[in-house]
Amino acid sequence: MNHQLKQLAESFAAEAQKAASLDDVARLEVTYLGRKAGKLTEVLRNLKNVPVAERKAVGPAANQLKQTIEKKIARLRVSLAVGPAADLDLTVPGIRPPDGHLHLVTKAIREITDIFQRLGFYRVSYPEVDWDWYAFEALNMPPDHPARDEWETFFIDTKAVGPKGQRLFTPHSTSGTARELEQRPPLRSINITKCYRRQIDASHVPMFHQFDGLLVDENVTIAELKGTLDYFFKQFFGPERRVRIRPYHFQFTEPSFEVDVSCSICNTKGCKVCKAGWLELGGAGMVHPNVLKAGKIDPKKYSGFAFGWGVERSYLMKANLNIPDIRILYQNDLRFLEQF
Numbered sequence: 001m002n003h004q005l006k007q008l009a010e011s012f013a014a015e016a017q018k019a020a021s022l023d024d025v026a027r028l029e030v031t032y033l034g035r036k037a038g039k040l041t042e043v044l045r046n047l048k049n050v051p052v053a054e055r056k057a058v059g060p061a062a063n064q065l066k067q068t069i070e071k072k073i074a075r076l077r078v079s080l081a082v083g084p085a086a087d088l089d090l091t092v093p094g095i096r097p098p099d100g101h102l103h104l105v106t107k108a109i110r111e112i113t114d115i116f117q118r119l120g121f122y123r124v125s126y127p128e129v130d131w132d133w134y135a136f137e138a139l140n141m142p143p144d145h146p147a148r149d150e151w152e153t154f155f156i157d158t159k160a161v162g163p164k165g166q167r168l169f170t171p172h173s174t175s176g177t178a179r180e181l182e183q184r185p186p187l188r189s190i191n192i193t194k195c196y197r198r199q200i201d202a203s204h205v206p207m208f209h210q211f212d213g214l215l216v217d218e219n220v221t222i223a224e225l226k227g228t229l230d231y232f233f234k235q236f237f238g239p240e241r242r243v244r245i246r247p248y249h250f251q252f253t254e255p256s257f258e259v260d261v262s263c264s265i266c267n268t269k270g271c272k273v274c275k276a277g278w279l280e281l282g283g284a285g286m287v288h289p290n291v292l293k294a295g296k297i298d299p300k301k302y303s304g305f306a307f308g309w310g311v312e313r314s315y316l317m318k319a320n321l322n323i324p325d326i327r328i329l330y331q332n333d334l335r336f337l338e339q340f
Contacts, residue, residue, distance in 0.1 A: 002057070002058060002061065004043060005043065005058070005061055005062060005065055008032070008039055008040055008043065008065065009065055009068070011039075012028075012032055012069055012072075015028055015031070016028060016072055016073075016076065019076055019080070020080075021080060022077065022080050022081065025073055025076045025077055025080060028073065028076075029073050032069055033066070033069060033070070033073075040062070040065060040066055040069065043062055044062055044063075044066070047059055047062065101340070103329075103337070104315060104329060104337075104340055105209060105311060105312060105315070105329060107315075107340075108209075108311050108312070108314065108315040109192050109209065109211075109311055111236065112190070112192065112211050112236070112311065112314070113190065113192065115231075115232055115235045115236060116190045116213060116232070117190075119188075119228060119231065120188050121188050121189060121190040121213060121215075122188065122189055122190070123189075123190055123191075123192070124176065124180055124189045124190070124191045125176075125191065125192075125193065126170075126175065126176035126179050126180075126191060126193060127170070128169065128170055128193060128194050128195075128196075129156065129167060129168070129169060129170070130167075130168060130170045130175050131162070131164035131165050131166070131167065131168075132164065132165025132166045132167075132168060133164035133165050133178075134164070134170075134175040134176075134178040134179055135153070135168060135170055135171060135172070135174075135175040135178075136148055136165075137165065137294075138178040138181075138291065138294040138295070139174055139175075139177075139178055139251060139252040139291055139294075140251045140252050140288050140290045140291050140294075141251050141252075143165075145251065147251045152171070152197045152198040152199060153168050153169070153171045153196075153197070153198075154168060154169040154171075154196050154197075154198065155167070155168045156168060156169070169195075169196035170193065170194075170195055170196065171195055171196060171197050172195055172210060172212075172308070173191050173192065173193050173195060173210035173211060173212035173308050174212050174252060174306070174308055176191035176193055176212055177189075177191065177212050177214045177252075177306055177308075178291070178294065178295065180214055180295075181214070181216070181287075181291065181292065181294070181295025181297060182295050182296070185216045185217055185218075185297060185302050185304075186215075186216065186217040186218075187214055187215065187216040187217070187304070188214070188215050188216075188217075189213070189214050190211060190212070190213050190214075191211065191212045191213075191214070192209060192210070192211040192212075192311065193209065193210065193212075194207060194208070194209055195207070195208055195209065195210045200327070202272050202273055202324070202325045202326060202327070203273050203279070203313060203316075203326050204326065205312070205326055205327055205329075205330060207330075208310050208311070208312050208313075208326075209310065209311035209312060210282075210308055210309065210310050210311065211308060211309070211311055212306065212307070212308035213228070213306060213307045213308065214287075214304065214305075214306045215228070215304050215305055215306075216287065216292070216297065216302055216303070216304030217302065217303075217304065218301060218302060218303070219303065220286075220302075220303045220304050220305060221303070222255070222286060222305070224305065225284060225285075225286070225305035225307070226245070228305075228307070229243070229245070229259065229284065229307065230243075233261065236314065236318075237261060237264075237317060237318065237319065238319050240319075241261060241262055241264070241317075241319070242261070242262040242268075243259065243260065243261050243262070244259075244260050244278070245257040245258065245259050245260075245284065246258050246260070248283065248285075250283050250285055251288070252285075252287070252288050252291050252306070253283070253284070253285025253286055253287060253288055253291075253305075253306060254285065254286060254288045254289075255285055255286060256283060256284070256285035257283065257284045257285055258280055258282075258283055258284075259280070259281045259282055259283065259284055259307070259309065260278040260279060260280050260281065261278065261279055261281055261317050262277065262278060262279075263277055263278060263279050263317065264317050264318065264319050264320070264321070264322070265316075265322055265323075265324060271324070272324070273316065273324060273325070273326075279313070279316075279317055281309040281310070281313060281314060281317075282307065282308050282309020282310065282313075283307065283308065283309070284305065284306065284307035284308075285305065285306065285307075286303065286304070286305050287303070287304040287305060287306050292304070312326050312329055313326065315329075
């Protein structure tokens with residue numbers, strides 16, 4: 001058998017040297033590696049008839065020859081397809097592949113992270129699939145609280161209930177804030193994560209990104225919250241944009257505020273994105289004492305603020321972008337994406 005393999009290797013080398021076209025290479029491949037009548041294929045098929053002691057040596061040698069033939073055939077195909085080296089003009093410019101670039105959402109995430117890092121916030125990351133405890137209960141929303149109905153949450157399995165409740169796709173980045181509160185103050189974090197809700201229209205998508213800021217320390221007041229928001233808005237939207245905060249109710253902050261920015265698409269005239277000239281970005285407020293207690297933080301010693309809203313929605317309001325529908329960001333239309 002070893003003698004037969006040696007003869008096959010020699011005959012293949014001789015025939016490969018004579019191959020002058022791609023058709024010759026194809027015939028060579030069929031002759032030696034063809035499934036039905038290939039010379040080497042026949043040898044490999046008969047290995048089962050070789051004594052076990054001899055098979056241990058012949059088997060690896062046969063496989064090695066097969067790999068050698070396959071590599072040689074591949075090289076012949078390349079060299080015959082390209083032609084002789086003398087026919088190549090290495091001074092001719094090649095075909096440049098198209099340049100890629102970062103997606104708008106990735107750019108927004110990096111810009112938001114950079115702005116808050118200048119204020120001393122550190123980036124954190126928490127699971128997209130979380131427990132009910134972090135998404136709701138630790139945020140002052142017990143199981144029967146009506147505020148839960150506003151989130152249109154995707155639950156994974158309503159029957160699988162553990163010590164921290166049901167598993168779910170996190171409906172808001174504030175679930176990461178509940179996890180961060182389990183650390184010891186002082187805290188100054190920015191959590192940016194994917195969120196999931198059963199909503200889709202010009203200003204909503206079922207999967208989107210949110211960023212959630214948290215600052216907890218001694219003697220923190222609304223003044224620090226307002227100053228942080230003002231700094232972010234001026235850095236992200238520009239000094240000319242108008243921003244407002246107005247009283248609202250969130251279960252996990254008290255007092256609470258909604259944060260709006262003047263619409264860059266219609267210049268506060270009203271359109272299908274903003275409806276009335278202002279676009280609600282998200283919420284903010286002072287961390288509720290019950291939320292601090294859930295994180296085992298003493299609300300008599302520490303106070304803090306939190307804020308958060310959608311990354312995509314924020315980027316829609318960037319000056320001069322004029323993106324009329326948030327769903328365009330995820331339609332993968334190169335005519336749109338290549339503009340940025």
